[in-house]
Amino acid sequence: MPSTTSRRFLRPAALIVAAVLAASVTACGSSGTPSAAPSASASTSSSASAPGGVLTVRDPWVKAADKGMTAAFATLANDGDTDVTITKAATEVSPMELHEMTMKDGKMVMQAKEGGIVIKARSSTTLEPGGDHLMLMNLARPVEAGDELSFTLTFADGRTQTFTAVAKPFTGAQESYAPGHGESPMPETSMSPAS
Missing domain, CATH: 2.60.40.1890 (PCu(A)C copper chaperone)
Known part of the structure; x- marks a missing residue:
């Protein structure tokens, strides 16, 4: 079972990884330019x-x-x-x-x-x-x-x-x-x- 100290470090690390993944997905979708209407x-x-x-x-x-x-x-x-x-x-x-x-x-x-x-x-x-x-x-x-x-x-x-x-x-x-x-x-x- 993980110690209290290791649990404290796992939560912030997981949040950082989630934020980096979200930023990567957003960057791929926008490619830095404004998107036009779907049609x-x-x-x-x-x-x-x-x-x-x-x-x-x-x-x-x-x-x-x-x-x-x-x-x-x-x-x-x-x-x-x-x-x-x-x-x-x-x-x-x-x-x-x-x-x-x-x-x-x-x-x-x-x-x-x-x-x-x-x-x-x-x-x-x-x-x-x-x-x-x-x-x-x-x-x-x-x-x-x-x-x-x-x-x-x-x-x-x-x-x-x-x-x-x-x-x-x-x-x-x-x-x-x-x-x-x-x-x-x-x-x-x-x-x-x-x-």
């Missing part, structure tokens, strides 16, 4: 000292559609000290454009977002129906509710970031992304729900 991953093609930070992509989703056009939405958070500008987006199911809804001649119209989508430093931007969004221009196949699509964002500084979004049915903004939006914006009020 977002980033790859950097420029140096680590490039301006801007990695975006956190929250609640990404795509409006389900049988054909034609649809859009992807999310909340994009920039935890960095420099503004970040998205200059293009890509997915395997269609060509893409960055779009916005804006007032023109007293009507709300959809058009390409000139200069890209800017996410200010230490803030977030929401891509949503009736606002800025990532437009899928000509679907190669239907996007059905429950489908997971991978998207790659390209930033003004050349970095890229990939995230996955789930498709879901949505009729809330009464939008139908019909062919021709890229060339001639259509008033949102005349759009019908997607089938």
